[in-house]
Amino acid sequence: MEVVARAIARLAPDVPAHVAVRAARDEIEVVRGAVRQGQQAAASDAIAEAGALRARLVLADAPRPVINATGVIIHTNLGRAPLSERALAAVQAAAGGYSDLEYELATGRRGSRSNHISDVVREVTGAEAALVLNNNAAAVFLALEAHARGRDVLVARGESIEIGGGFRIPDILQASGARLRDVGTTNRTRVGDYARAVTDETAAIMRVHPSNFAQVGFTESPDARELASLARACGLMLINDLGSGALLDTTVYGLAREPLIGEALEAGADLVTFSGDKLLGGPQAGVIVGSDEVVAPIARRPLARAMRPDKMTIAALRATFGQYLRGEAAATVPVWQMIAAGIGELRERAERVSAGVTGVRLVDSRAAVGGGSLPGQTLPSVAIEVLKPRGGAEALARRLRKASRPVIGRIRGDRVRLDMRTVLPRDEGALRETLQAL
Ligand SMILES: *Cc1c(COP(=O)(O)O)cnc(C)c1O
Numbered sequence: 001m002e003v004v005a006r007a008i009a010r011l012a013p014d015v016p017a018h019v020a021v022r023a024a025r026d027e028i029e030v031v032r033g034a035v036r037q038g039q040q041a042a043a044s045d046a047i048a049e050a051g052a053l054r055a056r057l058v059l060a061d062a063p064r065p066v067i068n069a070t071g072v073i074i075h076t077n078l079g080r081a082p083l084s085e086r087a088l089a090a091v092q093a094a095a096g097g098y099s100d101l102e103y104e105l106a107t108g109r110r111g112s113r114s115n116h117i118s119d120v121v122r123e124v125t126g127a128e129a130a131l132v133l134n135n136n137a138a139a140v141f142l143a144l145e146a147h148a149r150g151r152d153v154l155v156a157r158g159e160s161i162e163i164g165g166g167f168r169i170p171d172i173l174q175a176s177g178a179r180l181r182d183v184g185t186t187n188r189t190r191v192g193d194y195a196r197a198v199t200d201e202t203a204a205i206m207r208v209h210p211s212n213f214a215q216v217g218f219t220e221s222p223d224a225r226e227l228a229s230l231a232r233a234c235g236l237m238l239i240n241d242l243g244s245g246a247l248l249d250t251t252v253y254g255l256a257r258e259p260l261i262g263e264a265l266e267a268g269a270d271l272v273t274f275s276g277d278k279l280l281g282g283p284q285a286g287v288i289v290g291s292d293e294v295v296a297p298i299a300r301r302p303l304a305r306a307m308r309p310d311k312m313t314i315a316a317l318r319a320t321f322g323q324y325l326r327g328e329a330a331a332t333v334p335v336w337q338m339i340a341a342g343i344g345e346l347r348e349r350a351e352r353v354s355a356g357v358t359g360v361r362l363v364d365s366r367a368a369v370g371g372g373s374l375p376g377q378t379l380p381s382v383a384i385e386v387l388k389p390r391g392g393a394e395a396l397a398r399r400l401r402k403a404s405r406p407v408i409g410r411i412r413g414d415r416v417r418l419d420m421r422t423v424l425p426r427d428e429g430a431l432r433e434t435l436q437a438l
Contacts, residue, residue, distance in 0.1 A: 001028055007048035008055055015055040023055035066406040067427045067434075071381055071419030073338045074244075074371025076164070078408065080277040080284070081371075082334040082424060087282060087319040094315035101311045114299065116314050120321040124247060125261050127272070127289035131299050132317060136275040137167050138307040139286030140241050143271050144176035144204075146298040147237050151203035152181045154236075156189035156222075158215060159208040163243065163372055169208055178203070188220040191227055195234075204237040205230075207269070209259060211243035211372030228268025237271065237294065240264045244373040245274030247324050253339050255369065255377050261289065270294050276313070278371045281335035282320035283313045338421055339369065339379065346382040350420045353428050354384050357435045361385055367421040383410075383417040384435070399438065405430040 005024035009017065027050050035041050042050070068078050083091070094101075104111040114131060121130035133139050144153065153173055160182060162168040173180045181202070184193040194205055205227065224240075231238040246258040258279060264272045271294055276285030286307075288295060298304065309317070323329045330336045350362050365383035368374075389396035393411045400407040400416065405427070409418045423431060 001025055004028060004044070004048055004051055007044070008051040011048060011052035012055050015052070015059060019055050019058050020051070023051040023058070027051040027054060064406065066408055067424075067431050068422045069383075069407055069409045069418035069420075069431070071365060071367035071383070071410060071417075071422055072370035073335055073367065073422055074278050074369060074373060075422075076371055081281045083283065083316055084281070084320065084323060084333050086323060086332065087316040090315040090319035091283075091312045095312045099311060099315075101314070113308065113311070113314055116318055117321070120318055120325055121287065121289060124321050124324045125265060125272075125289050127265055127291075129290060129292040129295035131288045131295050131304070132276075132309050132314065133286040133288070133304070133307040134309055134313075135284055136241070136243065136273055136286035137163075137172065139273040139288045140239075141172050141176050142298050142301055142303060142307060143239055143273060143288055144173060144178045144206075145303065146301050147239075147271075147294070148176065148178035148203035150177055151179065152199065152201045153178045153203060153239075154181050154183045154194050154197050154205045155208065156184045156193075157182050157186050158184070158189060158219075158221070159206075159210060161208055161210055161213075163211060169206075173206075187215060187218055189222060190220060191222040191230055194222065194227065195230055198230075198234050198236065202234070202236055204239055206239045206241065208241045209243045209245075212375050214375045224264070224267035224269070231270075232268070238269045239271045239273070240269035242272055242274045244278035244280075244371065245272070246279045246373075248279075248330060248336060250279075250339070250369075250374065254379065255339075255374055258369075258373055265289065276317050276320075279335060279369070279373050280320060281329070281333035283316040285309055285313050285317050287317075334424065338367075341421060343380050343382065346420045349423070349425070349428060350382045350384055353420070353423075353432045354435065357432070359387050359438075360435065361387060363417065365417060365419050367419055379421065381419050381421040383419045385412075386416045386418075386435075386438070389414075389416060396438070400434065403434045403437070405434065407431060407434055 366378035
């Protein structure tokens with residue numbers, strides 16, 4: 001091992017000795033594992049090189065920037081929504097020094113971090129009050145914990161869903177101390193089903209937007225307004241977890257309708273929850289909007305302190321909402337720029353990136369919104385396809401992932417496709433260089 005560690009130190013002289021030793025140990029473990037599986041041991045040079053790479057990665061910044069060429073706009077594994085220039089500048093300004101995060105400049109007294117968000121959210125959504133938490137999972141959890149602890153919550157069977165990453169509605173309900181009461185059937189649930197399930201123990205009705213799957217065929221779900229009337233008549237709270245929740249109309253871009261936050265409120269929901277980093281196009285966050293009467297008790301729960309967003313989130317979220325307020329979101333928020341990009345523009349960009357590169361061609365492709373929005377819906381797109389990759393498509397995909405600026409594409413049969421709709425304009429040069437180097 002010492003021999004390998006010394007070789008690593010020679011290859012990567014800037015790496016501290018103990019980091020080189022650990023990298024040597026880890027790399028030798030990898031080789032041993034391979035040998036146990038009947039593979040041949042790697043040459044000592046190769047082990048040292050892999051160890052040096054491993055040691056350098058320990059010292060490198062992370063997460064590493066990658067080029068998303070998957071054609072999935074809101075890709076949870078790739079960090080969901082990229083922030084706008086404006087949001088990035090706001091983060092830098094707020095986080096690089098001191099700020100009035102919890103300080104009232106007018107009075108010199110302690111302020112509330114939520115106040116930086118509530119005015120813009122109110123303006124954009126029409127809600128009376130807003131609370132921002134770490135993510136939407138926290139928002140749903142805390143809304144239930146505040147308003148339904150020890151009592152029943154009615155959820156349609158078709159909405160008792162799993163979002164992914166361990167977020168399952170029955171589990172969140174249970175963790176919050178609320179009791180789940182299933183209502184209706186998997187494919188059809190009517191207002192009458194909810195009405196029959198109401199008892200003295202019922203605290204709330206919760207709607208959950210089935211973000212990541214679509215039901216087709218013999219299906220029925222209750223009208224939002226009728227359900228709100230029922231909730232009001234029975235003195236129940238109506239909670240609507242929109243998941244993504246949109247502020248702009250997706251049908252303008254040839255997509256199906258993603259529910260609008262303002263409409264959900266207008267239809268009578270007492271509380272609406274949504275993510276900051278899905279269709280909103282901002283930082284990871286969970287936003288709760290509703291009347292002051294129902295939002296304020298959530299903010300007062302002890303766990304609200306454990307789920308509060310940091311100053312970078314607040315700065316980015318406020319800047320993002322500001323872009324909606326100014327009516328410029330479709331042109332300046334990256335998620336919406338990608339949704340709105342025309343096919344001619346994508347073709348031009350693909351031509352620019354691939355000009356002079358041999359062994360590639362442009363093909364029509366389909367991009368998706370992703371991130372638990374609009375399942376099954378696609379947008380026409382243009383992809384750069386690498387023809388006859390050396391060693392096969394898997395090997396090429398691996399080489400692309402190992403590029404100094406990793407590129408994540410999609411394998412289609414024996415080809416690798418790089419979808420232009422999700423490649424940020426500022427990454428075009430890096431993508432072109434990587435393609436040329438292949
Ligand atoms: C994505 C999603 C969540 C979880 O939101 P996070 O911000 O990822 O915590 C909750 N509910 C629904 C319906 C979702 O789509």
